[in-house]
Amino acid sequence: MRWLLYPFTLLYQWVTTVRNFLYDKGWRTSTSFSLPVISVGNLTVGGTGKTPHIAYLIALLTPHHNIATLSRGYGRATKGFVKADDKSTATTLGDEPLQFYMRYKETITVAVCESRVEGVKELIENDTPSLVLLDDAFQHRRIQPSLQILLMDYHRPFYEDFPFPMGRLRESRRGAQRADIIIVSKCPDGLNEKSRQVIEKSIQPYKRATTPVFFSGVQYGVPQRFDGKEAALATKVILVSGIAQPQRFEEHWQAPYTVVHHFIYKDHHTYTAKEVEQLIAQIEENTSVVCTEKDFVKLVRLVPTTYQKYFFFLPIHVYFLHEEAAFQQLIHQHLATFS
Numbered sequence: 001m002r003w004l005l006y007p008f009t010l011l012y013q014w015v016t017t018v019r020n021f022l023y024d025k026g027w028r029t030s031t032s033f034s035l036p037v038i039s040v041g042n043l044t045v046g047g048t049g050k051t052p053h054i055a056y057l058i059a060l061l062t063p064h065h066n067i068a069t070l071s072r073g074y075g076r077a078t079k080g081f082v083k084a085d086d087k088s089t090a091t092t093l094g095d096e097p098l099q100f101y102m103r104y105k106e107t108i109t110v111a112v113c114e115s116r117v118e119g120v121k122e123l124i125e126n127d128t129p130s131l132v133l134l135d136d137a138f139q140h141r142r143i144q145p146s147l148q149i150l151l152m153d154y155h156r157p158f159y160e161d162f163p164f165p166m167g168r169l170r171e172s173r174r175g176a177q178r179a180d181i182i183i184v185s186k187c188p189d190g191l192n193e194k195s196r197q198v199i200e201k202s203i204q205p206y207k208r209a210t211t212p213v214f215f216s217g218v219q220y221g222v223p224q225r226f227d228g229k230e231a232a233l234a235t236k237v238i239l240v241s242g243i244a245q246p247q248r249f250e251e252h253w254q255a256p257y258t259v260v261h262h263f264i265y266k267d268h269h270t271y272t273a274k275e276v277e278q279l280i281a282q283i284e285e286n287t288s289v290v291c292t293e294k295d296f297v298k299l300v301r302l303v304p305t306t307y308q309k310y311f312f313f314l315p316i317h318v319y320f321l322h323e324e325a326a327f328q329q330l331i332h333q334h335l336a337t338f339s
Contacts, residue, residue: 002166009166016163016171023141030144031117035124036131036338038331039145041138043158043175045168047244047267048151049185049318051096051294052218054133055103056318060328061131062107065335068129070119071097072136073112075268081122084110090298095268096135098297116143131335138178139170147334150179152203154187154215159202176206181330182213186248187321189217196321214320214327220252221315223290226300226308233312234288236260240279242269242295249292252314260287271295276302283310290314 022028038057042048058067073082073094084093084101093101093112101110109127113119116137123129134145152158158176161167176182184199200213207213225231236258241249242265250262261282265271276299279289289311291299296313303311320327 005166009163012165013163013172016175020141020171020175028141030141032144032146033120033124033132034338035129036147036335037120037134037143037145038131038147038149038334039134039137039143040149040151041134041136042151042153043138043169043171043173044153044156044161045164045170046153046156048153048156049216049218050136050151051099052316052318053149053151053183053185053216054100054135057133057331058100058104058108060331061335062104065131066109066129067107067131067133068109068111068123068127069097069100069133069135070116070123070137071100071112071134072114072116072140073097074136075270076112078112079114081111081113081119083122083127084112089301090270095294095298099294102297103293116140138175146338147181147331148179149181149183150176151183151185154184154191154199157184157199157202159206173206176203176211177208179207179211181327182207182211183327184213184215185218185318187215187217189321191215191217191321212326212330214323216318216320219317219319221317223288223312223314226296226303226311226313227305229309231309233257233290234286236284236287238279238282238287238289239263240289240291240295240299241265242271242298243267243292249314253290260284269295269298271298271302273302280304280307280310283307288312292316 040050040054076094077091090098097110097112158173161169163169223233238260239262244267246264253259291313293313293315
């Protein structure tokens with residue numbers, strides 16, 4: 001049945017290819033800036049791990065740079081440039097920018113804007129950052145980042161996929177040629193050298209010859225209680241998630257915990273007070289409710305204080321399977337060119 005969509009896929013690919021051709025030839029303008037602008041994006045619709053990779057860069061670079069993050073603010077009800085503050089919600093900012101703000105508000109500036117060009121201009125004028133990290137801007141050709149990092153989900157390689165609507169690609173596979181660095185994300189811990197070579201060989205036809213390929217995985221942190229107090233999880237857990245790939249979140253809890261139920265919502269879901277009441281109604285003796293950090297920033301405002309002791313979120317962190325020092329060196333060398 002999927003092949004019935006092939007004519008529409010050809011049309012979509014033709015439109016995106018022509019658009020990219022116009023930008024590549026300079027017939028449509030891309031704006032660059034005098035300060036470093038690092039973009040973290042993907043070719044695929046859905047989660048490839050952009051948020052934890054940006055968090056990795058924030059942790060790496062905050063000691064030496066005044067960092068601002070700029071996102072489109074997917075799912076927000078506001079328009080234009082908005083800078084995060086203590087009054088911000090997922091409705092005004094978007095869930096992932098709010099996640100950045102709640103974790104790093106003491107050290108970075110977080111902003112959203114549909115136009116990345118206008119957003120960077122606003123940041124330069126009012127906040128004087130020394131570095132801007134762009135979230136999900138690989139297809140936003142109006143801006144020319146100084147460094148393009150492209151993520152590819154290990155479980156959904158773009159070289160086996162097709163453009164929309166037949167597949168999940170936002171553009172042709174050859175869009176990877178714009179990447180300065182490619183990271184294969186969400187890799188299993190035991191990925192060996194032979195498997196990495198097979199993946200690199202499969203990516204090779206679609207990237208520049210000099211573009212390095214790195215491999216990263218995800219580590220889960222210690223579950224954090226909503227009220228900030230240290231406490232252990234109960235043996236039975238109720239899961240709630242509004243993310244792109246909830247099955248992997250659930251797999252993490254199969255042992256030694258007992259998963260009572262998993263409330264699965266669409267990615268970027270906006271929770272309601274009624275849905276929180278339904279979660280609370282499921283709580284029994286020796287039961288905890290666990291969500292992702294992305295869901296936490298939306299749920300924490302809705303869970304009554306008296307019930308926050310039952311609610312936990314699971315932080316995640318990125319790690320590199322090999323050559324982490326080489327990746328960090330590339331980032332530092334790039335930023336040094338702006339000194």
